[in-house]
Amino acid sequence: MLVHRRTADLLDWRNAIPSGTPIAFVPTMGYLHDGHLSLLSEARRRAGTDGQVVLSIFVNPTQFGPNEDLDRYPRDEAGDLAKAASCGVDLAFCPSHPRELYPGTPAGTSSGADAAANTGATWVNVEGLDAHLCGRSRPGHFRGVCTVVCKLLGLVRPDVSLFGEKDFQQLAILRRMHADLFLPGTIVGMPIVREHDGLAMSSRNANLDPVARVAALAIPRFLAEVRRRFAAGERASAALVDGAAAALAPGRVDYVEVVDAASLQPVEAITGPTLCAVAVHFGGVRLIDNTVLLP
């Protein structure tokens, strides 16, 4: 497995790939778990024996707000590279410094926090789909995600890029960006991978202390109860999530929302594919999870 740390080396590698070689790409922030590995295995399958699987590991600073957990985000590059190699990754792109992807802000072209952070002058903003869920509670988050994924797609020029449905809103927004900007390849969404006890796998789970780890099981329990009510015929959103705060205690609820699975706008009565999504803090760690309801 090759490891490149400089954007110029990634570009040289890419430009030497014979045209027609399938390339499958999995962007991540590292601290790989079985959710990431499911994406990598599917990437390997789709690239085939002649193709190339590219993994990126980059904790993207521009998608973190000023009071978020950028400094506490777990990292284990050596462990990640061992896992990636065992999944058949051909190239791991691990930028040695954020400036490999954000070459800097030309004087006078940007202002405020972006200029201070020297993050560049170009941003990708998908409008509308970020009005609810994480978009509302993390202003600027999806601008950072879209910008870095757009840069990575431009560098890797993959035939297929794989993303997890655990970050359902992120996947919807990236699909929209990909279509609107005529970016290369196709976007594939992959199902949520869970721990044996139901907790959705997340790199942030590593930051849960043992008490918070047990308490966090309230999330999959709550989503199971929502699915149970839905299966029993309940179609009113308010009734589906009634009692959420108590069910998710002692977690501190950021949001519990029921939205149309395509527009991500709130729905009162369910008539089509619908997403119930939550974000809850346990012991200072913000966890997200969701379930799709199909009438």
Ligand code: AMP
């Ligand atoms: P991250 O490293 O958290 O940015 O995630 C990288 C990719 O892995 C994203 O497309 C995520 O949606 C996906 N992912 C993260 N956790 C899971 C999971 N539990 N199941 C499936 N995909 C996941």
